[in-house]
Amino acid sequence: MTARIGVVTFPGTLDDRDTQRAVRLAGAEAVPLWHRDKDVLGVDAVVLPGGFSYGDYLRAGAISRFSPVMATVIEQAHAGMPVLGICNGFQVLCEAHLLPGAMLRNTGLHFVCRDQKLRVETAGTAWTAEYEAGQEISIPLKNIDGRYTADERTLDELEAEGRVAFRYATAGAAADGYGNPNGSLRDIAGISNAAGNVVGLMPHPEHAVEPLTGTGRTDGLAFFTSVIKKLVSA
Amino acid sequence: MARVVVDVMLKPEILDPQGQAVQRALPRLGFEGISDVRQGKRFELEVEGPVDEAALARIREMAETFLANTVIEDFDVKVES
Amino acid sequence: MARVVVDVMLKPEILDPQGQAVQRALPRLGFEGISDVRQGKRFELEVEGPVDEAALARIREMAETFLANTVIEDFDVKVES
């Protein structure tokens, strides 16, 4: 069986076609989903891709969160369907309260585009099983509202439950892509829900799937192969 | 037609780099004596019909669920005269 | 310590894409009866010392030259009680 992975397009979504390509490269069928449709066409998993949905006006993700497709995504996520939010998608997941916390303007106040080093903190989610905890990967980061914020209690809880999925790796030089690029609390780059089926992160795995494009690395491909493996073996 | 204003500010405990950037720039521009700056949003809503308690309650709900993200922000609703 | 608020709004004739996006979303969220939304910025300044006319004049100058971009924005300075 081929896994069918839905990729949602909101008005202003930018990385939907790239995400579809990444899904296909990883060996699954990419199913375009439209924000106005409640129907998610029976897909096995959903990716909310990056971009500036609704221009990021009001707050990033704030308007998309109320779209008809999200009503279904929220319902199915609670029922265990794997959902990945990348960048703007992560912001939508936070606004939708599928993931705790919120994203704020980068502390440097500028848009940051760079090849970012990340440390995988857990292989225990639907989207990270093909990585190893502690592994360092490098994937593009590009955003202006990427500063992850939550209150201390929530942060402690995330840590205690092993739900910090990725951190910005800070051990090396900024020129090599190390360091916290946006002031995220506790260097958090991505988190998961308690069940591990919903994951959100700011950097863009879908731009690190081919040796020819982007940064020339394929470190992002395992997001998609992780979920496919899980779906196919399920 | 009446105007209702919704002010949305980051919660006090949340870092506000925009406000800080303004504050840091002020002495360089020759403005002294400002000990803190916070930057938030102001929404001006033109409301059709009377702004009675029911209307205000609806706007408060709108602010709570939509205009502000109460994980990080506080809001305030006022009728402008 | 007193608080002075500077509200900065796009001039009425200037396009406000943010306010428009909010306004267009409202009916979909079930909020009717809002005929226009404008989104601007609110600065809360904590002022050391007395907020007398001289201090306010300085803050107005600061708003004019720095907090607002008067090519496209208007501003308003108020002392908060």
Place this chain on the structure above:
Amino acid sequence: MSDGTTARPALDTVEHAAKTPEAAQPWKELGLKEDEYARIREILDRRPTGAELAMYSVMWSEHCSYKSSKVHLKQFGEKAPQTDALLVGIGENAGVVDVGQGYAVTFKIESHNHPSYIEPYQGAATGVGGIVRDILAMGARPVAVMDPLRFGAADHPDTKRVLPGVVAGIGGYGNCLGLPNIGGEVVFDPCYQGNPLVNALCVGVMKHEDIHLAKASGAGNKVILYGARTGGDGIGGVSVLASETFDATGPSRRPAVQVGDPFQEKLLIECTLEIFAEKLVAGIQDLGGAGLSCATSELASAGSGGMRVELDTVPLRDATLSPEEILMSESQERMCAIVEPDKVGRFLEICEKWDVIATVIGEVTEGSRLEIFWHGEQIVDVPPRSVAHEGPTYHRPFARPAWQDALQADDAGALPRPAGTDELRKQVLAVVGSPNQASKAWVTDQYDRFVQGNTILAQPEDSGVVRIDPDTNLGVALATDGNGRYTKLDPYAGAQLALAEAYRNVAATGAKPLAVSDCLNFGSPEDPAVMWQFAEATRGLADACRTLGTPVTGGNVSLYNQTGDAAIHPTPVVAVLGVIDDVSRRTPMAFAQQGQLLLLLGE
């Protein structure tokens, strides 16, 4: 919406204009010369109405009519090398180049210099928006942008205002559209202090059969305006007219600055591409400078019939706008399409799907006139060609400036040589530490270069390369270059050097250079010395294009770049586009591994 017109004094209709030949008109305030106004009266055989005067004044402006530059630009066509690659040449929104495998590429570079000095963020942002719509209007999906920039001294306080705003504006707009930024330039020189150069390039891709042209043909076809509502943007000058003619209570305040809405533009792109895919348009034009005046007159002028427009159907952001102002408004993020009647329904459906406002504002007619009505009364009745394509042409005087010899004589050979290693060291450090040599990462880090997933080369490479077909690895390479100092020393050679550098940059990636677009940034054409620089630079560029076999496919002229009497260095910025059949064979700049040999080619 309230009907503001009823409060106004009489509308200046065509009928009224015919009856009041002596009425005084503010042609001077609108920037027209006396003989130009006389020519309009001659064309129409009566005085123009206020709306007509507004249209002519803006379409005959330097910016829209190229009246000072076109006698020189002709050479790009006359000297154009023979090539099979050119599918659409100069004259359309942008030229189209055949890159093989059924693909065509369109690209163009444009300036937004003056607006970016007044309001750096919005000026630069709307500059990107404008060029992207040009490319879209050709039928192409925009796939990348570039931004050659020139600022004053890096440590000048005003550069601190202008540069961050410009960079944030370009990033804010381009990033939000999802267009990778694959290169550009950042140059500092005091000559640009009061006049920064903000040039923006966009490249788009389509299949041959998807090429669309800006023309209105087929009587009965509908004229559809879609995108943002029309507001009072960028009509400062025309307000004079509106207020004098119609509103005695004083001029209304209209903003000269336009605010961009990249989100709206992104919707416009996706919506338009879907409309193209379903083959729903017969002609299309973006709205840029001169707004509806330009779009309607150019569409009608290039087509076979006439056009009739009901101006009061245009959706407005500000109900108080006068018809003249609506015609002139430069509100961003709008397009105008010509659609066959039976396709209108589907067209509107697609717009609705993308939350884009679309309105039928008129239709193509049997006649040969552009006719515009306001609540049933006719306010414009003109031959469209006279507005759009038959504007004035100037043969401005030009003369090699007296100081040119002295400038050329003052060459680097006369400079003292460093006395010892210490001095040499200092000089090397001064060069290395100069802002022009500094890393551009502060700029490029604010631009998304990864989006669309097809970027093969971007910063720090000398050319950007994007893949246009993931199945075959077909791609295009682009570079922009320009050197105002060289061009000031010798405008003919300077323009050629700019071309040669961009050409080399493209060739060095492994791509075959195919075509050129240029943005000619100069001072005032009324200064014979500047006009000489312009004449020499265009001659140089045209000659070099012939020699290299790469035609100029389009571009932009920006004149009056000066502060008081001081013109900027003449700055032709040249973009070269090349094709690379297999992007996996591109050659990056950096050393790939130790032990590789370094070869120097050429003398």
